[in-house]
Amino acid sequence: MVSEKIRIRGTVQGVGFRPTVYRIATACGLRGDVCNDGEGVLIRAVGSEAALAEFIQRLQQECPPLARIQEIIRTSYVGEWEFADFAIAHSVSGTVKTEISPDAAICPQCQQEIFDPFSRFFRYPFTNCTHCGPRLSIIRAIPYDRSNTSMSAFVMCPQCEKEYYDIENHRFHAQPIACYNCGPQAWLERTDGKSITSSMFSMLDDVDAVCTLLQKGEIVAIKGLGGIHLACDATVEAAVQKLRQRKQRYHKPLALMARDIDIIAEYCIISAKEKELLTSPAAPIVLLKVRERREIPQNQSSIQNPKSKIQNCIAPSVAPGQNSLGFMLPYTPLHHLILKRMNRPIVLTSGNLSDEPQCIDNGEARERLGKIADYFLLHNREIVNRVDDSVVRVVGDKVQTIRRARGYAPAPIILPPGFENIPPILAMGSELKNTFCLLREGEAILSQHLGDLENAAAFNTYQDTLNLYLNLFQHQPQAIAIDKHPEYLSSKLGKELATANQIKIYPIQHHHAHIAACMAENGIPLNSPPVLGIALDGLGYGEDGTFWGGEFLLADYRQFKRLARFKPVAMIGGEQAIYQPWRNTYAHLIAADNWQNLTQKYSDLEILNFFKQKPLKLLNQLIEQNINSPLASSAGRLFDAVAAAIGIFREDCSDEGQAAIAMEALAESHNLNNPEEKPNYPFNFTFFDSIYCIDPSPMWLALLTDLQQQISPGIIAAKFHRSLATAIIEMVKHLSQENLIHQVVLTGGVFQNTLLLKQVAQGLQTLGIEVLTHSLVPPNDGGISLGQAVILAAYNLTENTLI
Structure with missing residues (x-):
C-alpha cells in the first residue's frame, strides 16, 4: 500500500468535485479523505499503485461538467494514516489559490423536477444541485461553503440535509440546496403598494402570476440570479415603448428571453454553434440574425394565429434599425416557471434607469424601479455580487464575446x-x-x-x-x-x-493593451516576435498627448511602435462629438476640403443645408484655436461622421457607437452587387514624420457625389464598409512587406462590426497573413484590463522592475 497527498487546482469548488472524488475513490477501493481549502481540493489517499493510477485517470475522464482541472500534484506521504474508508472532510481555510465557479444555468435534471408534480421541488423557483445554480452571485468568501454564501441565512430542513449528505444524490454537497420548507421564497408586490389577491387573475402561485401580468401588457421587475430585470411582452409595441420611456433607454436594443429554442427559431436563424451557446451552462444572450421582421400596429396586443408559423411579431421598438436580436433562454427555475405558459418572447432588460447599475437589493428596487415597473417579483435570497447577463455572437465559426459576465466570470x-x-x-x-x-x-x-x-x-x-x-x-x-x-x-x-x-x-497605453489582450487570449508566447496590431475604437489616450483610435502598431508584450494611423480630425466640443455625430461630419468635411469649395460643388445637398443652420463661425473658431476640440485619429468617430452624413442619428444619439451600429445594420441589408454600385471610395495614403496615414478626404468627396446622385443610404453604407476594409488591407500589405509581419491582431470596439471584421479578415487571409481576433474577452474596453496586466507582467519578467 502507498499513501499520497494529491493536490487539485482549478475550478474545483462548488462544482461537485468532492462528490466525484468520493465516488471514484470508493470505486477504486481507496481509503482516505478529500476536502476544500484555500488552494483548491486536497486528497489524502491510501491504496495500491494501480488503484491510485486508475483513480487519477478516471478523475480526469469523469470530471464534473462545471469543473476544470488546471493542475494535479501528487506527493508521496511517508508515515501512516489510519483511514477505515474514504470520506469527505470539512473545508479548511488557508492561502487562497483556488477559483470561483461562475453561476450556471439550471441543469436538465433540476428542470425536470420543477415541472414534476410528484417531486418535492415541484414549482420551487430556487431549485439547484451540484451541477447548476448560483455561485459568484452569492459568495462572500473562500472556500465555497454554505456558511460563506448568502444561503447561510437558510437552515437546511431534514430532507434537504439528507440529500446534501447522500452520495448517490445529485445534490450531494450542493451548497445552495433548498426547498419550499427551508429555502428562499418569492412573492409578488404591486409598485403602488396596494394589495394583491388571487381574484385579480388566475394563478398557480405568485411566480405563475407574472406570466399573466406580462400577457396583459404590464411591466414587471423580476429579481433573478445576479440582479433585477425589467420584463414585458416583446410582441406588444405599447408595452415596449412604455418600458423605454420609463427606463429612459430610447434606442439601444433590448434583450429577449424565450421559453425554448423553438420559439426563438420562429424569429431568428440559429446555427449549430449558436444553439450550443444558448443551451450551455453559461446561457448568455446570443445575438442572432433576424429571420423575419414584420411591423404590428401600435397598441395592438398579440393574438396568436394558429395558422401562422410566426405567431407574433417582435415589437419594432425592441431593436430599432437592427438586423439581429439578442436572445437568451431561461437560466433559472424562476424564469422557467414564469415562461411555462408564455408562447412568445419577453423583453428582459437590466433593472435600472439608463446607464445606472442593475438593482440587486429589494429596497433599492422599490426606490429606483417603482416608477418603471407596475409589479415586483422579489425574493429573500441576497444577491451578494451584481452579475449582468453575458452577450456573445458567432462570427464565422468563432465566438465573439461582447460582454463577459454571468456564466463566464470569474473563470x-x-x-x-x-x-x-x-x-x-x-x-x-x-x-x-x-x-x-x-x-x-x-x-x-x-x-x-x-x-x-x-x-x-x-x-x-x-x-x-x-x-x-x-x-x-x-x-x-x-x-x-x-x-x-x-x-x-x-x-x-x-x-x-x-x-x-x-x-x-x-x-x-490604451491601444497597446487592446492588442496585448488579444495576443494573450490567443496563446501568443511571451517571447514571440512582434505582431501588427490594428486597434480601431472610439478613442484612447496616445503617447503624444492626442487621442488615438485608428492605430497600426508593431507590438509585442513589452513595447510597441506606431507604424500608421488614421488622419487625425478635430472632435468639436470634445465629448459632445460622441453624442452629436454631425459634429464629426462637419470636422471631416472641412478637413477634406474648404467650406467654400464644398458649398459650391454640393450646394444642393441636404447635409450642407443642415450645416447652414449651425453656428459654423463658432465651430471654426473652436477648431482653429484648439478650444475643447482635440485631434483624434478615431475610426469610431469616422463611422459616426459617415452615418450622420447619410442621415443616421445625425443630431444626437444616446450611446457611443450607436450611429455606427445602425449604419452597419443598414449596410448588411444591401446587396454589394447591386447594379447601382460603383467602385470603392478612394482613400489617400500619406507618409509624414516617420508614420503612414490613411486619409479619408477623397472618400468624402466621392461620398458627397453619391449623395448628389441620390444613391441610396444603404448602398453608400455598404460601399463605405467595403472601401474602408480595402484601405486597411492595403495598408497592412504595405506594412507587412516593410516589417516582415505574418500575424495581424484585429482589436478595439470598432471590430465588433461584423461586416468590417469579416471583410478585413478575409482580405488578410487571402494575402497569407494569420489573423488573430477576440473570443474569450471582448474586443471593446471590456478586454483592456487583461492587456494592461500582461504588459506589466512582461515588463517584470524581462526587466525585473517590480521587485
Missing part, C-alpha cells in the same frame, strides 16, 4: 507560455465597459462587466467588487497597471491604491 484565462512565474498584479481597466484583472501564477482572473465608471453608482460598484475580489482571492498586488488617460476614474483609483500600499504603478 480564469490561462496565460501563454512564459507567464508562469509572475508576481501578483492588479490591472484597473478602462473608463467604459470596465473590468479589472488580477494576475497570478500563469492565469488571469477578470471581473464581470462593471459598466461605465462615469456613472457614480457604477463607480461605487466597481470599488465594492474590486475589494471583494481582492479579499476572496487574498490578492496582494505588487504592482498596479492603469490606463494612461489621466482623467479615467479607474486610473485615479489605481494611483490611490498604489500610494496607500506603497507599490509601483505603471500607466499602459
Whole structure:
C-alpha cells in the first residue's frame, strides 16, 4: 500500500468535485479523505499503485461538467494514516489559490423536477444541485461553503440535509440546496403598494402570476440570479415603448428571453454553434440574425394565429434599425416557471434607469424601479455580487464575446507560455465597459462587466467588487497597471491604491493593451516576435498627448511602435462629438476640403443645408484655436461622421457607437452587387514624420457625389464598409512587406462590426497573413484590463522592475 497527498487546482469548488472524488475513490477501493481549502481540493489517499493510477485517470475522464482541472500534484506521504474508508472532510481555510465557479444555468435534471408534480421541488423557483445554480452571485468568501454564501441565512430542513449528505444524490454537497420548507421564497408586490389577491387573475402561485401580468401588457421587475430585470411582452409595441420611456433607454436594443429554442427559431436563424451557446451552462444572450421582421400596429396586443408559423411579431421598438436580436433562454427555475405558459418572447432588460447599475437589493428596487415597473417579483435570497447577463455572437465559426459576465466570470484565462512565474498584479481597466484583472501564477482572473465608471453608482460598484475580489482571492498586488488617460476614474483609483500600499504603478497605453489582450487570449508566447496590431475604437489616450483610435502598431508584450494611423480630425466640443455625430461630419468635411469649395460643388445637398443652420463661425473658431476640440485619429468617430452624413442619428444619439451600429445594420441589408454600385471610395495614403496615414478626404468627396446622385443610404453604407476594409488591407500589405509581419491582431470596439471584421479578415487571409481576433474577452474596453496586466507582467519578467 502507498499513501499520497494529491493536490487539485482549478475550478474545483462548488462544482461537485468532492462528490466525484468520493465516488471514484470508493470505486477504486481507496481509503482516505478529500476536502476544500484555500488552494483548491486536497486528497489524502491510501491504496495500491494501480488503484491510485486508475483513480487519477478516471478523475480526469469523469470530471464534473462545471469543473476544470488546471493542475494535479501528487506527493508521496511517508508515515501512516489510519483511514477505515474514504470520506469527505470539512473545508479548511488557508492561502487562497483556488477559483470561483461562475453561476450556471439550471441543469436538465433540476428542470425536470420543477415541472414534476410528484417531486418535492415541484414549482420551487430556487431549485439547484451540484451541477447548476448560483455561485459568484452569492459568495462572500473562500472556500465555497454554505456558511460563506448568502444561503447561510437558510437552515437546511431534514430532507434537504439528507440529500446534501447522500452520495448517490445529485445534490450531494450542493451548497445552495433548498426547498419550499427551508429555502428562499418569492412573492409578488404591486409598485403602488396596494394589495394583491388571487381574484385579480388566475394563478398557480405568485411566480405563475407574472406570466399573466406580462400577457396583459404590464411591466414587471423580476429579481433573478445576479440582479433585477425589467420584463414585458416583446410582441406588444405599447408595452415596449412604455418600458423605454420609463427606463429612459430610447434606442439601444433590448434583450429577449424565450421559453425554448423553438420559439426563438420562429424569429431568428440559429446555427449549430449558436444553439450550443444558448443551451450551455453559461446561457448568455446570443445575438442572432433576424429571420423575419414584420411591423404590428401600435397598441395592438398579440393574438396568436394558429395558422401562422410566426405567431407574433417582435415589437419594432425592441431593436430599432437592427438586423439581429439578442436572445437568451431561461437560466433559472424562476424564469422557467414564469415562461411555462408564455408562447412568445419577453423583453428582459437590466433593472435600472439608463446607464445606472442593475438593482440587486429589494429596497433599492422599490426606490429606483417603482416608477418603471407596475409589479415586483422579489425574493429573500441576497444577491451578494451584481452579475449582468453575458452577450456573445458567432462570427464565422468563432465566438465573439461582447460582454463577459454571468456564466463566464470569474473563470480564469490561462496565460501563454512564459507567464508562469509572475508576481501578483492588479490591472484597473478602462473608463467604459470596465473590468479589472488580477494576475497570478500563469492565469488571469477578470471581473464581470462593471459598466461605465462615469456613472457614480457604477463607480461605487466597481470599488465594492474590486475589494471583494481582492479579499476572496487574498490578492496582494505588487504592482498596479492603469490606463494612461489621466482623467479615467479607474486610473485615479489605481494611483490611490498604489500610494496607500506603497507599490509601483505603471500607466499602459490604451491601444497597446487592446492588442496585448488579444495576443494573450490567443496563446501568443511571451517571447514571440512582434505582431501588427490594428486597434480601431472610439478613442484612447496616445503617447503624444492626442487621442488615438485608428492605430497600426508593431507590438509585442513589452513595447510597441506606431507604424500608421488614421488622419487625425478635430472632435468639436470634445465629448459632445460622441453624442452629436454631425459634429464629426462637419470636422471631416472641412478637413477634406474648404467650406467654400464644398458649398459650391454640393450646394444642393441636404447635409450642407443642415450645416447652414449651425453656428459654423463658432465651430471654426473652436477648431482653429484648439478650444475643447482635440485631434483624434478615431475610426469610431469616422463611422459616426459617415452615418450622420447619410442621415443616421445625425443630431444626437444616446450611446457611443450607436450611429455606427445602425449604419452597419443598414449596410448588411444591401446587396454589394447591386447594379447601382460603383467602385470603392478612394482613400489617400500619406507618409509624414516617420508614420503612414490613411486619409479619408477623397472618400468624402466621392461620398458627397453619391449623395448628389441620390444613391441610396444603404448602398453608400455598404460601399463605405467595403472601401474602408480595402484601405486597411492595403495598408497592412504595405506594412507587412516593410516589417516582415505574418500575424495581424484585429482589436478595439470598432471590430465588433461584423461586416468590417469579416471583410478585413478575409482580405488578410487571402494575402497569407494569420489573423488573430477576440473570443474569450471582448474586443471593446471590456478586454483592456487583461492587456494592461500582461504588459506589466512582461515588463517584470524581462526587466525585473517590480521587485
